[in-house]
Amino acid sequence: MEPRQLTALIVEDDMVIRMVHQKILNSVGLKIQVAENGKEAIEIHGSGQSFDLILMDRDMPVMNGIEATKTLRSMGINSMITGVSTRSVAAHIREFMEAGLDDYVEKP
Template identity: 35%
Template sequence: MNKETYNWSDKTILIAEDVESNFLFLEEVINQTGANVLWAKNGVNAIDIFKNTSKIDLILMDIQMPLMNGFDSTKAIKKIDPKVPIISQTAYAMAEDRAKSIAAGCDDYIAKPIASKKLLALISNYIQ
């Protein structure tokens, strides 16, 4: 059981993830914190939701998505608000993926399969 408990009831986290089962897992993990969760099913949708939501505290960005990949979506969102923390998530756990994510403007990176404890600890580095 997760000894660390987080209270992010005043936070909003956008999950950009095109695979519903992956989104549902991430949503379940984040729901434990009380945070509000929004779902973008592709990179274009992520940008639209970000533009039309008054306050998003953090974005979990899948890299492989339809319409627009996570790298391009991250670049577009960072142009709107360079301070919003974006954590890329990808099944391609190669060193160059981390480097590409950071180069695209992501603040951090987590490889799939994602461990819930590790994810919450990583997010807690960016939101309190």
């Protein structure tokens, strides 16, 4: 039996950042899907899909990463959610972490 391929959902409104994330995750063998905002991420999970890893941008149109993370957690989604943002202010990072993140990484 072949090992199951790990999956990741990239939730990011910036096309260039999405492409960078995709290139990195593809290089380690993850199967990738993308969403351009938090609402799309919620809809993808609502359709029954699940992921091992979710890379969640903080600041996006339609629904931001904080709202999306809270909603996913309230839906019982247990995937590892890593927040990604350019914000380095401790209060902003804490607010994002408290939404239900497992980890946080600052964008370069």
